[in-house]
Amino acid sequence: MKNKLSKYRHVWILSYAFIYLPWFFYLEKTVTSNYHIMYVAIDDLIPFNEYFIIPYLLWFVYVAGAVGYFFFTDVKSYYRLCTMLFTGMTISLMICTVFPNGTDFRPVIDPSKNIFTKIVSILYSADTCTNVFPSIHVYNSICVHFAILKSERLKRHHLIKAASFLLMVSICLATVFLKQHSAFDGLGAIVMAYIMYQFVYAGSYEPKRNKVTEKAIS
Structure with missing residues (x-):
């Protein structure tokens, strides 16, 4: 038991749920009126499509599955993913x-x-x-897809990367086709993800050394 606690001590960061969930549900209960309506003209051109509920719900599996995978296999990637997720x-x-913000175009x-x-x-x-x-x-x-792309363990698993990309795009599209979000909400998320990527991943890039370089250094 002691060895397991030491091995999985990085579970502590998941205690963020005790901060996020009460805060989120507080906003859900209190932000019921007098909020800014998020809307852009393109929202009117996007039809409602109930079939997008499938990728929308797969979001839960996608995010939780990625966190769980890296938790057990790659602590460094796990910390990076959680840092990016929880900060955003x-x-x-x-x-x-x-x-306070919301939408008003649910059909x-x-x-x-x-x-x-x-x-x-x-x-x-x-x-x-x-x-x-x-x-x-x-x-x-987007955070999960970044984590998969940057994972050393998954760098040769091109099918997983492709599947991740398709699921990520499907989930993003689902938010507007289900009329859960304005396209502007998605744009804001993309900008935030890009900025956070610079802090979490971009600065950690290590160039690969070829044999010629290694021989010159030695």
């Missing part, structure tokens, strides 16, 4: 706290149409249309 999520909560849907509209109706009833900027769904998906 905190910034998002801070923005929603000082700048009226028929839950009896098919199983997908039924699930979307459940999502709408459980998740408010507030605290949307920047989109955590988009931001976290």
Whole structure:
């Protein structure tokens, strides 16, 4: 037991959930009116499509699966991923706290149409249309894809990288096709992810040495 506690001591960072969840649910309960409507013209051109509920829900598996994978296999990548995830999520909560925001273009849907509209109706009833900027769904998906791309253990697994990219893009598209977010929320998440990448990954780049270089150094 002592050895396991020592081996997995990096679990401490997941205690961030005790900060994020109460803060998030507080905003969900208190930001119910007098909030800024997030909207750009392109939102009107994006049709509602209930089938995007599939990648939208796969977000939970995507993020949790990546954190779990790196937790057990690559502590360095795990810390980088968690740092990027949790910093961005905190910034998002801070923005929603000082700048209450939401959307107002959710469509009226028929839950009896098919199983997908039924699930979307459940999502709408459980998740408010507030605290949307920047989109955590988009931001976290980009963070996970960055972690997979930068992983030494996965650098030869091109199929995994391709699948990750397709899932990331699908999740990002799902946020607007389900009318959960404005395209502007996604853009904000992309900008935040790019900035955070510079702090977490860009500065850690180590150029590969070829044999000629190694021989010259030696």
